[in-house]
Each structure stands twice: as structure tokens, then as C-alpha cells.
Amino acid sequence: MTELILQSLYSGLLVGGAYALIALGLALVFGTMKIINLAHGELVLLAAYVAYTAESQFGLNPLASIPFALVIVCASAVLVYLLVSRIRVNRELNSLILTFGLGIILTNAVLIVWSANIRSTSSAWLQDAVVLGPLFSMRSEVVFFVLSLALAGGLWWWLSRSWYGRAVRAVSSNRDAAKLMGIDPVRTELVSFVVAGVLASVAGVAIYSSSVIQPALGHALTIKAFIITVLAGIGSMPGVLLGAVLLGVTESLTVTLASSALQELAGMVLFLLVLFVMPNGLFGGARRRG
């Protein structure tokens, strides 16, 4: 029993890497534009299907398909941005409807192009077992967990050290003041969408490589990312990482101890519990203005 629990903690930790990338993208866009991109999970899904096509049609290893996923997903993210930025009135609210609709369109586009069949990688190298003491995983899980950590580290560096990263933080913190400092808000928003697209691309390929994909997955991923962001307390990057692992672990413990049918429910229960006990999120601290 202890072994089973340890194993599910480990699996939960590994899947948390991809979850974190998805949630960080959602949070980044929320920061600069104060909108929740409900089509974000579908962007991740798109990356997963690009990896599937690259592998099944052209025999590419999913890792090698990342550049193609980057181009297609980032271009789609820019399209989403162009549509959202056209909303002039009550953007926070109206963008919910717009991005929700875009998500439906993307899901159905995926359904038409790739059919409703469940897909997963056939790469033997990625599916090889990696043994770590009593713990098992697929090689893909470890590879993408490390990649996710590296990417999250890169994002942290970019946000705190690069000028565009600082501009993103400035706009997130205070839009009008940022403009008065000479920061172009449109360019900054666009940058945040593209970076979210980069994170979504890697997350999508990670999910394709370590798990199974089907067209309805996008919606579930958006909800997971949203849960993690709220768990974290909006604006807290370490919070997002821990929240992602917490969600991953909760899901995998539920699957191990109860039933895989309850996996999605577990995240929701966790979400409601945290909201009830700590309304500002686990790491949100005092509520901030602006």
C-alpha cells in the first residue's frame, strides 16, 4: 500500500510539470489583459495533435515536433489575441464568451481533422520504463518534467531579468502607470500571448508523449489550469508550480485509491476546499489592489 501511495505521489509530481506550464500561460495572459482565455486548453490540445501528426505521418519523435507545435500554436495564440483585443466594451466579461466559443471551434476543428479516436505516442524510447528506487515512470514523463522545470525557470528569468518580462509585470501590476512609463501595452499583451503559446506547446507535446489525447481534453485542461491559478493565488509563480503538483498528486491518488472515473472530480473537490478554507489561494496572501 505504501508503495502504491508513493508511486502515485511520484506520478502526480511528474504530471504536475505539464499542468504548471499550462497554468503559467493562463496566468500570464490574465496578468496583462485581465482576461481568462477559456481557449487556452485547446491551444495545448492543438500542440498535442501536431505532435501526433508529426509522429504518425512523418515518423518524427514527439520531442522533435516541438518546433512545429511552437509555430502553429503561437500563431493560433496571436489569432486569439487579435480577436480578443477587438473587444472594446467590457472586455473582461465579453472575452469569456469569445474565448469559450473559440475553444468550441478549436475542439470541433480537431474533431474534423483528427477524428474522435484516442491517440498516444508509439515511440518506444519515450515509453521505456525509468526506475528510480521503488518508483517507476515512463521516460517521457521524466524528460518532460525536467523540460517543464527548465521552462518554468526560463520564464522566471525572463520575467525578472529581461525588459519585456519586466514590461509584462509592469502592465500586469498597473496598466495606466505602465503606459505613462512609455510601455506599449499592445505589444506587451501580444508578447504575453506568444509566451503562453510557447508554454502551451511544450505542455501539449508532453501530454501527448506521456498520456492519451482526445478532442474533449482541451476543455478539461483549461479547467485544470484555472483551478491551479486560483489555488496558487493569482500572481504567484511558485504558487502555480506547487498548485500544479498538488492537483497532479490529488488526481493520481484518487485514481490509485478510488477510481479513475473520479479523477476530474478530485480536482474540483480540492478547488472548493481551498476556496472555502483559504479564499485568497494557498499563496495569495493579502489581496492586492490594481
Next chain:
Amino acid sequence: MLQLDNIAVRFGGLNVLTDVNFAMETGEVVGLVGPNGAGKTTLFNVISGLVRPVSGRVVFDGRDMLRAPLYQRARAGLGRTFQIPQPMHELTVRENLRVAQRFGRGRVDEARIDEILDFLKLRPKAQADAASGLALSELKALEVGKALATEPKLLLLDEVLAGLETHGKRLFMQTLLALRERFGIGILIIEHDIETISNLCQRVCVLDFGKVIADGTPQAVFEDPQVIKSYTGGAAHA
């Protein structure tokens, strides 16, 4: 330097500004006064680009700015502070200034940042978090510092002294006086305190009900019967 022609702003059916004509020379220090609701902050918003007037022209430094977005006006040399300080949270005081300089001026000059920090007595707080580590007077100083970091030709100060206690007010007042000497930039300042305005400004412009009712030296303006009437709540607002 700055020229406003026939500016009109309407919010809903309300005329907030009507036919405002106003001009400033390079390096001039002008006070903008008027009762609450006279349209002072709206006029600032028109100049800095937060509010687009229904009619009129905004010319700054020889360029028509009416259609220029906020950030381009900032880059053109229009600095502004808000009545309620608006620091960048999650950035230190120094980072606030560096970001303003990088995006407002297109380069980072640490020596200049040190100069601004020293000038505003913010040097000891340079590494403090702007959201949580500052007192109100320091937040107000940072507000001016961010504007200075963009190296403005004209600085719009919106009630920077409001909310400070007497001593803090006096200190900040000295800073503002020195600002004029040290950086040689033009200042347009909204302030309720007539003494402050008289000490700081060579010229005062009075707004009432969205119109300019007086414009001249502090002495002449504050003796103008119409101005006195608007301040003491006289019935005639012709």
C-alpha cells in the same frame, strides 16, 4: 511647448470641459487650480492621453498629439503623476525607475537613476518593494521619480502634496522647488493649497465648471473677484 485649442470633453450629457484654450512655454511652472469637479484632473487626462476630447487640439513640442496613445506621449516627453500613487507592485523602487527609463527614454543610465534617487531622498529605499515597503510620502516621491526617469520636458503633477502632514508637505514643497532648478523642466501642477501655488508658480490658471476663468500671475489671479467668487461658492458662474 504645450498648446491646447478649444478642448471640449463630455461624459454622458455632462460638459466636463468647454472650449479650454491653454498654452505653456518651455520650462514654465504653472499652477492649475479650481474647486472640486472643475475639470482639473480631466484636463490632465486629456493632455496625457487617458481621455480623448470630443473636439479640440493637443499640440506638444510641435507635434499634434490628439491621436497619440498614452505611451507615445510619455516617450515624447510628457510625464505625469497620479493623485493616488501608482507604483509597479512586485518591482523594487530602483526597478520602477529603470523600467520607466528603459521604455520612456529607450536606454538605462544608472547614474541618472542614482541622481533621481538621491534627489528624492529615496536612495535608502532603492531596494524596497514598491508595493509594501514605502510610506505615503515615499510613494509620492516615487511617483515623481518614475516620471523624472522618463526625462520629461513637461511634468504634470496631480495633487502630489495631498494627504501629507504639514512637515512632509514642506519637505516635498522644497523638493518641487528644487525640481524646477535642478532639471529645468516645465511643470503643470494641480494643487488646492494657494500658498503652495503662489510659492511655486509664476503663473496660475483657474478652472471652474470646465472653463478657464482666469490665467495670470498668482497675485493677480487670487485677487480676481470672479476667482474669489468661485472659491467661496458665489452664485454667479457666468
